[in-house]
Amino acid sequence: MKLILTAAVDxxxxxxxxxxxxxxxxxxxxxxxxxxxxxxxxAEKQIEGITRARDARTVRDNxxxxxxxxxxxxxxxxxxxxxxxxxxxxxxxxxADIASAIKKAGGPAVDKRSVQIAKPIKTxxxxxVGVKLTEAVTAHLPxxxxxx
Numbered sequence: 001m002k003l004i005l006t007a008a009v010d011x012x013x014x015x016x017x018x019x020x021x022x023x024x025x026x027x028x029x030x031x032x033x034x035x036x037x038x039x040x041x042x043a044e045k046q047i048e049g050i051t052r053a054r055d056a057r058t059v060r061d062n063x064x065x066x067x068x069x070x071x072x073x074x075x076x077x078x079x080x081x082x083x084x085x086x087x088x089x090x091x092x093x094x095x096a097d098i099a100s101a102i103k104k105a106g107g108p109a110v111d112k113r114s115v116q117i118a119k120p121i122k123t124x125x126x127x128x129v130g131v132k133l134t135e136a137v138t139a140h141l142p143x144x145x146x147x148x
Contacts, residue, residue, distance in 0.1 A: 080148035
């Protein structure tokens, strides 16, 4: 099955790549999760748009990553969550919640897969979170979980 990747998939490729995979893998995993679209001549025209969007999201080099790190670390990020009276959350704060909170605080758009949470955040208060920008550069920022 010939597919066009819309997101980076480990051991397969990055967004915009045209790949050939087994039918079951494409039909049962890649297509339902939105990681790929079926390849057609019409869809091939979308490759340029996909790669342009990917290039806008990716970090260009380590100097750019260092500039983003200082920008992210200067932010005060608050994540609202529902909590019980003793401060325990109903559920947990996810990487997607933190990525959207960084964006709301005025930071750059961060992919939720680059947010690194050491242990699940299940209490109100301040927690340390890492954002992996490149292999060499990781931003560490405090995330304040507040009652919504």
